[in-house]
Amino acid sequence: MSKNSLLGTFEEQVLLAVWHAAEDAYGMRIRRQIEDRTGRSVAIGAVYATLDRLQAKGFLSSWLADADTVRRGRPRRYFRLEAAGTEALEQTRAAHARMWRGVELDPRAGKP
Numbered sequence: 001m002s003k004n005s006l007l008g009t010f011e012e013q014v015l016l017a018v019w020h021a022a023e024d025a026y027g028m029r030i031r032r033q034i035e036d037r038t039g040r041s042v043a044i045g046a047v048y049a050t051l052d053r054l055q056a057k058g059f060l061s062s063w064l065a066d067a068d069t070v071r072r073g074r075p076r077r078y079f080r081l082e083a084a085g086t087e088a089l090e091q092t093r094a095a096h097a098r099m100w101r102g103v104e105l106d107p108r109a110g111k112p
Helices: 009-024 027-038 044-056 083-100
Strands: 060-064 077-081
Touching: 009 027, 009 044, 009 077, 009 083, 027 044, 044 060
Parallel strands: none
Antiparallel strands: 060 077
């Protein structure tokens, strides 16, 4: 991964939600992980568009589970974090750490 291909905020949140959801990482569960952990309302379409983009980049893989009666015979699509996705998260976390190094914010003041 090049230094110029760091994850965007939402991409980072989606990959982390897949990691947290583990073996149960499907669209709605991923959406709930993001909403529960960030307090941010997320459109399911945005989640799926981002999942597709991250899979195209090789950061995720997916598979279809057996169809069930609860979903009226439609199979559920599950996602797994791949090594490239883990590397992208590490690169992004390292960039965040470098940017925050030395920053001491005073919530009562603006920029120092």
